[in-house]
Amino acid sequence: MSLTNDYIKSKLTEKFGDQVTNFEEPYHMLSFEAPKDMNLKVMQYLYDEPDLSFRFLTDLCAVHYPDNPGRELAIVYHLHSLVDNFRIRFKVFTDINTPDVFTSANLFSAANWMERETYDFYGVNFVGHPNLKRILNVDEMDYFPMRREFPLEDQTRIDKDDDMFGR
């Protein structure tokens, strides 16, 4: 039996009730949300359930919504069921002042790298990650550059004219 969005949605609501919310289908891809302390439970369920078996984490990233007080950081997981070749998207939201989210590195090995990257750029603290330190940026960087409050441009340079370079 091939998976459908409605079937996954019914399975999730059957298991987690109203904990899983915000079901959407942008471009026919199922997307939903759970409280941040539920993230491992939801993913473990999706992993273990025989007819779902979402066992491949294709992508993990964060999004910063500065206008969403209390829900500034979204952590987005893209999961793939290789048996049915079916993809879903799963989000958890967290306050930017306490960006603590449980690590999924023990469930998906791929998450080790991607969580380090997400920490590097957004400062999401993945609780339980074996080696949470910067991976792409220089070690002495003291901020999280993809957060919206930081300008993209390099602030150390003085020889670019603001009018000419649109800064």
Place this chain on the structure above:
Amino acid sequence: MRPVQYNLTGENNIKLLEEGPEGYSGEGYFATTLDKVVGLARKNSIWPLPFATSCCGIEFMATMAANYDMSRFGAERMAFSPRQCDLMMVMGTIAKKMGPIVKQVYLQMAEPRWVLAMGACASSGGIFDTYSVLQGIDQIIPVDVYIPGCPPRPEAVIDGFMRVQDLVGKESLRRRNGERYKELMESYGIQ
């Protein structure tokens, strides 16, 4: 009349064929100063160290290949061993994380050493005006010649290389022991 004639007017004393240094010559001998002979030897046997990180490196490969053939300028031997090289050619975007590596390679080169920054990224950061990219390699190591362009054409690379040759040929033998050079190195934190 070449269409780019105006580029060649004004101060431009770089020639492909040089007549040789000034000196006294007679039947079977030629006498000149030592630094001119050393300069002549050095400038025509530069060993480049290509530090190619992106698209400028591809353009440089074209410069090395048969059509443009940089070997004509005595740069036959590309070496990837910094201790034997004279000229470091930095080609392409240098991310901040790459910066210490560029500096380490430069430090491993023996004096006298020259640096050529090819392309907008190596010279100034180019279009990558962003937190992760070094805004010109001259922030970490001294640069002798900058080649503009994004990427520069092989002709521009050859022009830049000839300017390096010119610098090498005219350099005084005492320059690297001088106070000014020492100050320059200290301004980059190099002993």
